Amino acid sequence: MxxxxxxxxxxxxxxxxxxxxxxxxxxxxxxxxxxxxxxxxxxxxxxxxxxxxxxxxxxxxxxxxxxxxxxxRWSEGVAHVGDLTTRHHGDEGFxxxxxxxxxxxxxxxxxxxxxxxxxxxxxxxxxxxxxxxxxxxxxxxxxxxxxxxxxxxxTSGRNPYIWLGTSKVFDAFTFAFTETEHGWIWAYGYGYSGEHSTCVVECSPETFTGLGLDRAGEDQGIALLEKLFAGVLDGHPLTARPGASWLTFRxxxxxxxxxxxxxxxxxxxxxxxxxxxxxxxxxxxxxxxxxxxxxxxxxxxxxxxxxxxxxxxxxxxxxxxxxxxAQWYENLPRYIHLPPHRMFALLGQRHSPLLPYVPPQLYYGLDKAAGRLEALRRLKRWLGPRAARALHARATARRN
Missing domain, CATH: 3.50.50.60 (FAD/NAD(P)-binding domain)
Structure with a gap:
């Protein structure tokens, strides 16, 4: 048939x-x-x-x-936090x-x-x-x-974001965090050819309105972003597709x-x-x-x-x-003032259900120890969901 x-x-x-x-x-x-x-x-x-x-x-x-x-291809990740930079070797990405x-x-x-x-x-x-x-x-x-x-x-997420391109070719998967008087704004950048990279910019709703990005025209908004991320763009422009706009993730x-x-x-x-x-x-x-x-x-x-x-x-x-x-970025102030290498380490752990409920410095220490000891690593995996549920229930009880 x-x-x-x-x-x-x-x-x-x-x-x-x-x-x-x-x-x-x-x-x-x-x-x-x-x-x-x-x-x-x-x-x-x-x-x-x-x-x-x-x-x-x-x-x-x-x-x-x-x-x-x-x-x-790339095999490293780099995080720029203000004027500080940390770089780590990782898995091969494309x-x-x-x-x-x-x-x-x-x-x-x-x-x-x-x-x-x-x-x-x-x-x-x-x-x-x-x-x-x-x-x-x-x-x-x-x-x-x-x-x-x-x-x-x-369901719609909290943070606005915009999908842009640039002629700056990032040699690593790049995170750039810039502090403004209205809060932090950040970009994810990665190369996809020998001439171009993707650059996704995200911030909190408060930063978005505080910077006037909700009212700026396309050219004005792009110019502001180029200024905010000048340190990683190295003079290269940002480019938007026709009709591109800020969104919240669905x-x-x-x-x-x-x-x-x-x-x-x-x-x-x-x-x-x-x-x-x-x-x-x-x-x-x-x-x-x-x-x-x-x-x-x-x-x-x-x-x-x-x-x-x-x-x-x-x-x-x-x-x-x-x-x-997504929640890690929505709660960025919780992590951003750590030393860059520690913040970057927790950025790599942002998928963990336990991380939101443990003080970041303590989590970093536990994760570093667990990385050395297989027994602790297995214990962390076993405890993670259970501890997260217990801590969430306790926090909810306190609020009520």
Whole structure:
């Protein structure tokens, strides 16, 4: 039987799923619909780590080789806190331009026989499709129409942020924290080619309004940010995409990921805070999991149920890490006045559920000791969630 698959959304998840489905069965009729023209995309560069590259290699060596070849690499992290700087060696990381990534995936999909329909956005799932994939992002129209069934929940974060680019090529994953009379403002910077880097700027709502960024025009706001981060930009400009604006992060969750022959993929199904740099990785892993499930189960309901069960289980720890990471930045004054090397160490531990409830200096000492002694490390992992729950309950009782 000739199976027809329609994917709505031509981002990394939708394109990679199409590649995997055609590799599984070249007879499949696979079409990807993308509302934007080919070559137009939002964002600058995306990050990933060696673990993703290994998975890409296992699923489709051709696209894995192309992605690695066009990626920018770093193996260090650096934090600038005011006039002080600390640098640490870490795991190998990769950055690639979103535009380049989409072009590589689209070229590979087309070579395998996938139909790519640009400037096309079906308002309703095609009636003759055996499987419809909603890969249309955080604002998914297909998901929104059935939000009650999916049990969609969308929550907004506290801190405003803006996604920018720069011609300054950062040689390490860079954190820059600048103090102003209205509070701290910070940037995450990473290279994604030999000519460009991504620069995400974030601050508290109080700093945002105090600096007048809520009222500034685009040019005025960019000029202020260039001044605030002049020390790390080295004279290079910041650039915004047309229509770019300050946002607050939207965390999307869904109780169920499928309805009949419609299934959610990538940001349509879930989002995780940008501060852990996992959005693209998770979207591509969704595609791998869905393709594996479709290959392993003859009946579509069984395949979709297996996909949802596996991915929701795998995402639990990542979503928890993302929540704690976002909260770390929302509570930056708690950590920012530590010596830079200690602040940077706790920045690396921001995913810990125990950290918000233990004095930062004490946590740093415990973590350093646990790093030397395996027994203490196991004890910390065991105690962490339990202590966090107990301390939270005690704090709640005191407030009441």
């Amino acid at each position: 000739r199976v027809k698959v329609v994917c709505v959304g031509g981002g990394p998840a939708g394109l990679y799923l199409a590649i995997l489905l055609k590799r599984q069965d070249p007879a499949r009729d696979v079409t990807v619909h993308e509302r934007n023209p080919r070559g137009s995309t939002y964002g600058w560069g995306v990050t990933y780590w060696r673990g993703l590259l290994d998975k890409l290699q296992a699923h489709d060596p051709a696209s894995a080789r192309a992605i690695e070849e066009h990626s920018f 950055g690639i331009g979103r535009h380049r990534l989409l072009d590589l995936l689209a070229t590979r999909a087309h070579a395998l026989g996938v139909r790519l329909e640009y400037e096309s956005e079906p308002t309703d799932p095609p009636a003759d499709a055996d499987l419809v994939v909603a890969a249309d992002g955080v604002h998914s129209a297909l998901r929104t129409r059935r939000a009650a069934h999916f049990g969609t929940r969308i 965390t999307v969750t869904n109780e169920t990921w499928h309805d009949g022959n419609l299934v959610l993929l990538g940001d349509a199904a879930h989002t995780t805070h940008y501060s852990i740099g996992a959005g693209t990785t998770l979207a591509l892993e969704d595609a791998m999991c869905l393709a594996d499930a479709l290959g392993a189960h003859a009946a579509l309901p069984d395949a979709l149920a297996a996909y949802q069960h596996r991915r929701q289980a795998e995402l639990l720890s990542v979503q928890s890490a993302a929540r704690h990471s």
